Amino acid sequence: MAAFALPVPFTKFLSANKMADNKKYDVIIIGGSYAGLAAGMALGRALKKVLIIDSGAPCNLQTPHSHNFLTQDGNTPAGIGNLGKQQVQRYTTIAFFEGLATHGRKTEKGFEIGVASGEIFQAEKLIFATGIQDAMADISGFSECWGISVLHCPYCHGFEVKGEKTGILGNGEYGYELVKLLSNWTNDLILFTDGASTLTAEQTKKLKSHHIPIVEKQISNLEHINGYIQHIHFKDSTKVSLKAVYTRRPFKQHCQIPEALGCEITQEGYIKTDTFQETTVDGVYACGDNTTRMRTVANAVAMGTTAGMAVSKKMIFKQFEAIA
Known part of the structure; x- marks a missing residue:
């Protein structure tokens, strides 16, 4: 979740804050979406001078509604971000x-x-709240549906399509695991392997016992209306109607600076942090989607708040101890 574009020019903010000529800060936050804004609020309340740098490229730009965030359930991602920024x-x-x-x-x-x-x-400290960048499948219509009807998380979107005819785009172990999870929200499931199935015999037998079809045809395109999927079309000219498709996509870090500074990246591709969101490089913190597979707005806000508080506490203690 990288940040939302800022509606007011930078110079106006700096003038209002009487920082027009100041390029030195206590903390620089890269990424001004939910995690970055939450970190900024914690630091601002701790009286720290902060610069939030934002490129305006959130990964949930297309997502129409955000869910599972207490007090904000059903609101738009942009609306939540704009209120936070205000x-x-x-x-x-x-x-x-x-x-x-x-x-x-x-x-x-x-x-x-x-x-x-x-x-x-x-700045003395850095916080990266830069999110991740999902790799889109090479299927016509996929990117247009991503975050709208092609989904990655049933905890974020499952309730809205509960009981509907739902597809899972996946194969092998991860496709099987996703089918198991989605069975909680609907009994009308189809697994699309987009080619020969790599499921084990036992997995195939289990899906058949649940009356879940396995479609091995290669996909040609997703037919949709404004991002809402209507049909999956196959290369043999057949099609299947659906309301939603779930899949998990590979990703890369949206920002390469943490790794360039020496921050350790986990095997899954996330920035490694401790309990207080500090990376393996002293003075560099990270929070939000770039550190965890728990991709929810609520979690990003919690992690940002943790990072902001941890950074400010370390700076406060250092300043106190420095006085003889």
Whole structure:
């Protein structure tokens, strides 16, 4: 979940915050969506000078509604993000920069972050709330349906399509696991392997016992109306009508700066962090989708708040101990 584009120019924010000539901050947050905004709020309330750099490219840009977030259930992702931004803007120690962070380096006093437009900003600590970038399947219509009717999480979207005819695009172990999970929300399931099945004999037998068809035909395209799937079309010119499709896609980190700074990446591709969201590089923190497979708005907010509090506490203690 990288950030939402900011509706007010950066210069206006800086002028209002009396930081127009200041390129030195206590903390720089890269990514201004839910996790980044939550981290910013925690730091602003701790009186820290913060810069939030946002490129305006959230991974849930197409998603019409957000769910499973107490007090915000059913609201739009953009609406939640805009409200969060308005609340963070009340803290006068927080500034925003609309642009893409392109590189960073460790310095004697902390870190430098460079952006595409050429500016260089400095801070003692960094927080990356930059999300991940999903790889779209090479199927016509797939990307247009992603987040709308081609879904990745039943806890986020399953209730809205409960009981409906639902497809699972997958194969082998992960396809089987996804079928098992989705069986909670609907009995009308079809597994599409998009080619020869790699299920084990035991898995195939279990799906048949649940009357779940396995379709091994190769997919040609997804027919949809404004992202809402109508049919899956196959290369043999047949088709199947559906309301939703679930699948899991490979991904990459939306921002490469953490790895360039030396942050360890897990085998799954996430930035490794401890309980307080600190990475394996001292002074660098990460929160949100770039650190966990738990891709929910509520979780991103919780992780951002944790990161903001942990960073500020470490800075407060350091400042206190530095006075003789």
